[in-house]
Amino acid sequence: MPDSTVTTSSDAPHRLRRGIDWLIRWRYALLAVAAVLGVGAWYTGRGLTLDRSIENMFAPDDPILVPYRRLQRTFGEHEVILAMYADEQLDSSEGIERVATLAEQLRAVPGVVAVVSLVDFETTGRTAQFRDVFSGYTHNKQLNAAGVMCLIQRPGVGDVSRRETLARMRSIIRERPQGALVGEPVLIEEAFDLLERDGRRLNTWCTLLVMLTILVCFRSPVWLILPLAVVQLTLALTEATLVLSNLQLSMVSSMLGAIITVVGVASVVHITVHFLDERRAGHDRRTALSNTLEELAAPITVAILTDGAGFAALMVSEVGPVHDFGLMMAIGSLLVLPACILLTPGLMWVSDSMRRESTAPSDGLLVGRWLGQVLAWSERHVFPLAVVTIAISVAAIVG
Template identity: 40%
Template sequence: MSPHAGQSAVSFVVDVLLRGRWAWLLLGIVLAAIAYPTSKQMKFDRSVERMFAADDPVLAPYERLKAQFGGNEVVLAVYPDPDLLNPDGQGLKRLGEVSNRLKAVDGVKDVLSLAEVNALLEKLTAAQNLGGIFNFGSKKPKWSGPALLNPDSKLAKNYLTLFEGYTHGPDQQTAALACMLEPAPPGEVLDARRRDQTIASLRAIVENLPAGLTGGVLAGEPVMVVEGFQLLEQDGKRLGQWSTMMLGVTIIICFFSLRWLVAPIAVVQWSLLVTQAILVWSQLQLTMVSSMLSAIVTVVGVATVVHLIVRCRELETSGLDRYTAFRQAMILLAIPIVGAIATDVGGFGSLWWASVGPVQDFGTMMVIGSILVIPAVALLVPAIALVQFPSWSIKDAAPPHQSRLDSWLHHMLTGMLRELRRRQISAAIVISVVGLVIALGAVRLDVETDFTRNFRSGSRVVMWYEFVETRLGGAGVWDVIIPAPPELDEPYLARVRKLEERLRAIEVPGTHGAPAEPGLTKVLSLVDVMDAAKDSQLLAILAPESRAEMLSANLPVFAAALRYQPEDKNLPGRMRIMLRAHERQPAQQKRALIEEVRRVTLEEFPPNANQRSTERAEVTGFFVLLTSLIESMLRDQWTTFALASGAIAAMLLVLFRSIKLMLIGLVPNALPIFLVMGLLGWLGLRINMGAAMIAAVSMGLSVDSSIHYLDAFLRARQRGLSVADALAEVQSSVGRAMLFSTLALIIGFSVLCTSEFVPTVYFGALVSLAMLGGLLGNLVVLPLLLGWFVRDEKIAETGGYGSTAPLGSTNAAGE
């Protein structure tokens, strides 16, 4: 299709939208009304395992752990009690009350505490005594207090030592209750609202303990996940409210116009509303990855409308009436707007090639949200832009301060361009050297594996974890899973004991030059529980399998969490060794510890040819998953960035039909990505979820302004302007639009920096930096490249430089 035909088609569509603008506005309102109830049903998928690719080696063992051992989600309820082990038993009595209240909470499968351990010992003691037969001739009076507190009972001492770090602290004044949560039914997604209510109920109980006790804390990965998602939901609402407010203030200051205040806000909110409704209808759910969807749609919507505002105001200033000016602006910018959003779609669509499901879903969500900006503009903006507001509203006539602002920006932008062209060689050298030095910082990047660092240092989650790490000696929970025979025997128990001894001997470097310390703060298995009962005269005479069965009968849920037996008792089962480690330690040290545990485990329980892969020894658990979480998300970052660059390059080639302009358009948008990542490395900031996909996302966002700049430059050249004059004109007009949109967005995103959830802070700051870098790239690097590689040859009337042409151009189109 010829440029003339393309321009005619654009003019026809614009005229249809303008003539029927009130009908289109009504249609937009009706669609929003239909979408509104559905959009409120948007849900979060909170399963951590979905953050991994289906073939990720750390995922399958975790899935087997959940399936075979009845779930793996444990919440620790911890509180101080100076009288916990007082011989009068009052501490244990209060502990029993708390335990019973926690067991009654919906969503709690069982609770393990010293109260349950004491109940087990009471049964063992009663069975052991057999009416006093084993105490025949004893001169000591019978102990009348709790069996666990009997000073003469070796069994009691064994169990107190065994469960230290799980049910109580080494100081014997810290009580801990392990609340085992009910997992989601097989094949179903966890009910987020029910889980929220479970955690809230547990927190209420721990913060309102029986008389005489101070409030306690909750810890555990389920608590962090719930807290993280609640903060993300709050951040999403805060972003919607405050960014709208700050955007409004910025637009009023910059444009002093009520219609241009309403237009971008309406476009963003409509796009978000319909996007969320489509996601609900498509049964897609938000995750930690996609929680900032509203931020992306805001960027695309605001940038689109601000370019339209600036061009419309320029045409009005030249003497055109409002209707004609808006019509011409729509005709001029229709194809650049569609082209810019098409490049956004290409950039965001690159995430479909990621191996992690939620990252793929996020790509889909951003593609939908970006595309919907086009109908939002078409349906809403014509009526809003041409409406006559009452006389008491803000006038559209530019006030003195606004005219001065326009004049100052014009002189500032064109002056900067003149200086760049005067010193283009030195500017290029400075940009190249500084850019290279900053970009090299990317080699220093490391990932954040401590999930608690996703929360601010003063937040309650961090304080809770610090309390648990200090009082119990490590809040990181993970597991070793080993094969087990159908019936336990002494040789097998000896193998497990040897493995546990080696695990306890693993050391990690001490902090601040201190001596090496144990890498695992606790190692516990069913074998340890059985060994602790060796001083029971009754259990001592039983075979290992009989001892295990008796313990299972008294602590069924806890025993089932430590040993898996298939329905066919002749088949081999699996044994679970529960590990504890410090959550707050460097990423490299965590990875080294996990690898060492895996190495030791496979040496003691090496795989053999007769075992299926699902029956071999494995190291897994939340600690392992969270250590690998960011690495899993980062694994495809540079692949998706390359694909995004390729997709955007292809769109630029289609739009401008020039390899030269394609490459010129890519450089100023790729450069900020490397600078942002390099800056993170030099500052020693670790990559968390907020930064995991910033490369592909930022590439898709920043290219919009380049398209508008290149299109305006080609139009100016087509009118016969020299390269220098065309750059000066575009630098002033499109440059102002870039400045206004970037300013509005950065101010709007500044609210994210107040979040309690650190990835949200990272995301807001990095997107703002990327947009600022894209602004500088398009105002500094892009004009330099155009000045170097575009010559002052005559532009053909039906074409542009060489084989290029402005998007949808004709001779004097829209002039």
Template identity: 30%
Template sequence: MKTSLIASPRHTLARLLWVWRWWFFCLGCFSAIPLAIYQSDLGMDRSLAAMFSPADPTLNQYQHLQQNFGGNLIVMLVYEDADLMTPEGVARNQAWTASAESIDGVRGVLSVAKLVEAFAYIRPQFSLLTGAIPADPGAPSPPSKMLEKDDPAANSFRDLFAGYTHGQDEKTAAIVAMLQPGQTETAIEELQRLADQIPSERAPVLIGEPVLLDDAFDMIQADGNRLALGTIGLLSLVMLLTLRDYRIVLLAAMAIIWATLCTRASIVAMGMEMSLVSTILIAIIAVIVVAAVMHIGVRSRDNLGETKQSNMNESIVHVSAFLAIPILWTCLTDAAGFASLLESEVRPVRQFGAMTAVAALAIVAALIWFTAALMSLPTGKRKTSQPMSSDDQPTPSRKFLVHLVSTSLRHSNLLSITSIVVLVLCTAMVTQLKTETSFLKNFRETSDIVRAYERVEDQLGGAGVWDVVLPAPATITPEYIARVQAFETQLRELEVIDSSSGRTHRLTKVLSLADADRVAAMSPLLSIVTPEVRLAGMRTAIPTFADALLTFDPPSDGGDRELRIMLRSEESLPGEVKRELIDRVTLMAQDFDEQALVTGYSVLMSQLVSSLLRDQWKALAIALALVGILIGIATGSWRYALVALLTNTLPIMLVLAVMGLAGGGLDLGSAMIGAVSIGLSIDGSIHFLAGYQRGRSAGMESMSAATDAATDVAAPIFLATLALVIGFGILMTSPFIPTATFGMLIAATLAASAWINLTLLPAAIVSVDRFTNTH
């Protein structure tokens, strides 16, 4: 049998690295200095826009909304006040409103106190018609007419803003702050300080999509740091306890550091920033490095036990030559798997693919710099026993592995057929999994964030915020206002039934200046003027709110004016219901006017999750194709490449199918599981195929070659998998559910991959060889 690329030793290259080992070591160390300096400028983009491609139409529509209506970054300071609709409650609200309005980065505020000012435009405190003129100009102002319960206009005005500035029961207040883009983080910090100053018995809380996203970034960054430290620490401990070789731990540490610096410097050079996804970069680098050096450590330990100390240097050269090509191909397939993410439409995922592909190649360079020099350091070990002769009994662990592999080989045909059937069934099940589009579902139910949003859902009528943008005429006419009001009535009557639960869902709030105009027209004085005049007066009374709902001044580019309808829905809607609701609102808006847009935070987040999950299948297909091509080139056999793809796809689909049977669904955490798992689990397959082909080239029968190859790579695979499962398992405690899901899925997939690579892969390879030889 012809020796393949991964099975061919490269003694010339190994000896070259050995002779020049300290020069390579110095080159690696000194090159780290400029890399460390250059990568220090790497930042993180925490904006929502950073998650989308600049050309994404969903993002463009959202940016159009921001540009025409002065931004859409809104947070709400919510607190309890049983006396809200009293002069005392309004006074408290006024004081906190003024404090919020004075914060840098807050471009406008809407609150009950602001409504009181606006209602004075509709119902002045005094009127020439009634003669109700205050006798003493210095006397306190009388209570606002907006607080009167028997005034139809006041009741309609309060109902109009119920769900925004106050709850339906008028015992929950919300100070709505519109933030200035570019100053979001500072403004949120100051608003949080204001919330902390409100008495705790009023249960103050700051909420809103910018706050939610900011908290998510904080959690994910913390999870990334915890994963990096936990994984590296556990891997180092496992290597030290199992191999008892400090050189391997030192090699892994230096390779991780150098590859991380090189990757981060490359990110800066490519003009990218760290993002929501890339916080796990260091952990991914640690995984690939340890998977490689574990093979070096196990092979060095075994060779040292069979080699005299005087021949240790020759042994290290042999090990380097033996493993250099398989490790190189492993890193190349890792890079190919991660590079498949470059086809994603979600920018952070695409950038993560580029980062990890660079990291896999940087690891190759790091191992070249440091392996020979560090492995030439004295081990401090003394040879205490003679090598095991052919008459010696194998260890219990090896006997178990031989029995396990032999059993699999005896049933190779059955295992191969069964695996194909299981793969098809699992893939069919995974395609039917439900997707979770609620960003609130990314947090645990016991978290303060979820509890705060539950208050908004219950007391303010829904935390899902989105918008409809309609073209408006140069002059707002009664006919246009009537059309908008009729359209809003259709939106309020829209119902979507959840097929799984039978529940009926609808929009919880629909609000525009057409509604404000209807209330203003109830005033005898304002009923005789045109809607354009009434809305101009409303702009004078509450300018920030009015400008956020209508472009009063025609755009400079000569386009049409636009009117915005603010929508609210339950944030916790099931994914299918939310998508159907968005789709039906979009169709209704298009019927009103073909230029109408439906956008907003809820729409963006729904589109983001859908894009991630759609990209998952595309990325997985590309990863399988690229990895298959590389393995085919490396082994010289397309049959072996197909078998390797089968054994590395099965664990992914099996784990996702089990998750579905347990009641789980697809979310942000499972969006990259396919490509990442392929990149991480392929290591065992490549090393097995290299050993198998070496055995076959030496004249061994297929079953013997498979048994020897599987037992030879079993120790490093099991040891590395144990450490990685524990390392990624750390993430299961994360308060950010996608991170916990990602950790759980990766850990389970790696465990299943290790088992399959030592049982199914040998069986399938032997079956393929038998079939080929008989035909």
């Protein structure tokens, strides 16, 4: 059964009070809705991929793309990769047989269009001259290293992605002594792999450090529940929205998770601090939560909208990744608001019921005393601080 309507003495508009009362009354139903949305968004968001195309880093009408596309039309739309390995007996029949075996294995990889190797050139006859021309590609002059030149399809052509093609080629060449893949496509794929890895690492460490800060400041793990839930739900909803909108992550937007973590946690921490102040003032749980939401509904909403507008301003950029980053971050920032609405009433209620202390942490905490001293010092030195701030700003602008 839903709880009875809450009445407070706040000066908030009557309509806002009624809405907050409704949120508190149906807090567990809202948690159920959030859970369903989170699972569905997580399932949908699994299809989000990273755009690994170099062309999409530029505007469609960028002049720099004109010679690049002319190059593709003139010399073909295939990319060149060299699979190389060491072989001290390359000039023997066994060595040539090993080259032939490798060439056949690479030719069978989906996405590989053609291969050129030492096997294609005879030691005598018409093709013998090409053997010297391709020295440094299919073999070295000392004949102790071999290479197989592979032409592969460009991204977006065929049913197999370039990443999958390179992964299969890499698994084959690694079986050879000092085997390695080299070429522009390999460097590009490895660079994007590093971006993805760095994005995940940044998101992980950002979350851990933010949660550690909350744990230190609030001295109870129960206050980690709401920020973690808000961040994860927002990330799931954002990724699902991007997938449904046929958008891909770019090299800039790999930090999406870390920034959403900061925006989401900042909003939730304000709510938590104000709620604890209300509890410390002697209000019961229901009244404290109602007063908190009434007091912070407008400021947090405006702050989130401001974040979204700030990121959306990046969409004026003609650089593809920057434009996409602005759009994705604007979507992610705005989705923090519905995540807070769905999760805050229920999880704040649950967190407060789980804490052991009879009262909220007091302002006597070390960090609280230190911040109070910093504030008092800054109020006593307004003019010097203003002068120093202006000087630093001017120096930064001048460079």
